[in-house]
Amino acid sequence: MLQTLHIKNFALIEHLHIEFSNSLSTITGETGAGKSILLGALGLVLGNRADLTSLKDKEQKCVVEAHFKIGDYNLQEFFSENDMDYDDVTIIRREILPSGKSRAFVNDSPVNLQELQQLGNFLIDIHSQQQTRELSDEAYQMQILDAIAGNRDILAAYKQQLSAYKSVQAELRKLQEQKEALSKEQDYNAFLLQELLSANLKSGEQEEMEQKLEKLSNVEFIKESIARALAIANEEQVGVAQNLKEIKASLQKISGISGEYNAFYERVSSLLIEFDDIAGELSQNFEKLSDDPEELERVNQKLQLIYSLQKKHSVATVEELLAIQEALDGKALLAGDIDSAIEKLAMESGKHKAQADDTAALLHEQRQRAIPVLTEKVTAILSQLGMPNARFNFEVKTADTYYANGKDIMSLLFSANKGTDFGLLKKVASGGEMSRIMLAVKAVLAEYSKLPTIIFDEIDTGVSGEIANKMGDIMKGMSRGMQVFAITHLPQIASKGEQHYKVFKTTQGETTVSELKLLTKEERVREIAEMLSGKDISDSALNHARALLN
Known part of the structure; x- marks a missing residue:
């Protein structure tokens, strides 16, 4: 989980130091107040590329430092393989110098961006509208199914067998x-x-x-x-x-x-x-x-x-x-x-191929078993989110081709309403429906695997009212087993957080600065009331805000 975040001289942020809880934290603020800047800074410690435009003061270096508690993530082997010093509380620091040069450190050891990106994948899942579109990708759909099926070890075995088979095949072709x-x-x-x-x-x-x-x-x-x-x-x-x-x-x-x-x-x-x-x-x-x-x-x-x-x-x-x-x-x-070597390699290739085929068949069997479980759980959640007639049809077929995750080809068909035919998810689901489906999928995944910290960046797009309230409940439920952040414009979701942060801009002389503040109980009431009624906060809005918080 993300424990602390320290930002200095990044975009509109002069200096920011903030600590986070391990449950659900909500982040609100007006459009353009700096929520995207906060995600951009966090992206730097996850290995995103940067340039001089990131510096607020071009004469000073930019520093973004994040502390992560990773004792439950079983990352010791990853740190060892990449020659990094492991610590249960790992510190990632990213610096951008005025010269444009960028440096990255993990527990004070220099690392390259590729290593930082690989580590970042284990730590934070930033769910944006772009990732919602990933739900339409067959590879991502297969990852979801494999998580429910518990295929991690089988997939690892298959990848080793496929690698051995491809290696022998390459040598055989060369001979x-x-x-x-x-x-x-x-x-x-x-x-x-x-x-x-x-x-x-x-x-x-x-x-x-x-x-x-x-x-x-x-x-x-x-x-x-x-x-x-x-x-x-x-x-x-x-x-x-x-x-x-x-x-x-x-x-x-x-x-x-x-x-x-x-x-x-x-x-x-x-x-x-x-x-x-x-x-x-x-x-x-x-x-x-x-x-x-x-x-x-x-x-x-x-x-x-x-x-x-x-x-x-x-x-x-x-x-x-x-x-x-x-x-x-x-x-x-x-x-x-060469004839003798070719004969020997052909036998070895056949052995690896048979092993990969057997493991691919096991993956297929496990996936078929997981389909009804995933379908039932996702449709149940979608029913709560205002989609009671949502139906899924997972089609998993075995091909002759060896893919990185087996020999299966998958099509995810979807129907949102009674009486409508199934169609490819990416073609028939609206933006709001895709957001709700992705939330449902993440909620189910949280039951089956140790997910990293997840940040929902305006996943509530296209929803409101009671549906938004249910989305907040689902995120709150997820936070019982993991750290969840929700960047939102909806008061129903903002009210569900254990902690509530507000991003806002201030003017200091000739300079505009973005700040992030942890709201007190009363400040939170006023923030949610303002989200309900606008700048002119009415008594009814305040009462509604207190009701939401209670």
Whole structure:
């Protein structure tokens, strides 16, 4: 419930601090006195957007602060999920700075407007003419029926099941799209893979083949060069080998004189051994050299194949081609994996669908049971409100579509008078009838669920006399289990409040200010008398006012 409201520098309000009771409070005042301003300020703490036009003094910030007693609302989980500090008496503060920047706080912790709006839905239900029009909305009608049916837990289970089903369905569609894309590429990928496999590529093969091609293409030149080298090395009289042997023999003669000459001798001996090995290997290599046109052709073809594949796949090495080959092979395996994953998800989807179907069927059954209860209670209240022949026909049919609240489609048909046919509520009910129907619905809902504080903003539009008196009684009855505010122009309703506030304007110098005052017993008599007879209050009006209050 709303305990206190503090407003500073908002519209025509300079400063206002007021406390409220937990029962029925009525608010009256002349048209334009500021009742809408009061609702606008309250709307700020519920998350409505604001701008600089909200500031009375453009140089000062606007502050609206409300204290709510929420111990009975079971909101601990909501506060935890939104990382807010919970307190049984929660303070919501909204500030609008002269710069236009807006700030919101819940128990002194900063929050964004979305979080504030979500919290506000649990705290206050402002019933305006706009919300009366919501009664024509199928989703709102279904909410009413679900409240009477006690479907809260079943709806929560259905929403979880539907969310799981939609999530799996989305994943399934994604895999099916992947499979379709892979299928389109499958033949071409298979061709590319087979082409690479047939090439029988090996890492480092390109460099090896290029060296082999160079060697085979220059066999004669190589043979000539090696033969010349061997001739110089092994010539009998002046060959390099013979000269090295003579050098070795000369150094051997002096190697024993000192370590220095022995070192020269050892080095030349090693050099001669190495030179003999080189000459021997060159000789063996020379013997192996021969023209091999077939091998030359084979190496050339393999290299041309490698170059062609590299150009085709826009790469420069055999290693990159092997990586592409591995990726193509992986895609072939992926196609098989996707089939398995699709089969698994299809089974999971079927399970979630069956659960959602079962829960939707239970919701439908519960709603069908609640229809006669809701119809009987609402028509009974409407009878008190001057609509004794009002009749309702709830048509709830199951569709194939999954909606957020089940699989049902609902039509609310209404007839206000005997002998008239049923028609859609939004088409056949007048404004006054809609107001009375909404009040009746709210009164019934108050029996079945813990409603937040409710503010009826001129729900009495289009009614008067004894009907207004009955509306006041109904609101008073609702206030036994919840906090109710009624903004009204009718004395019959104003007289029902435990507390009576008056909104009025005063002029202070060159400034007009709106104020809200809690009326004393005598002030209340005069206010209601004025509502009955106008500014010139008669004795009969005063007596009538006292009678209403008593």
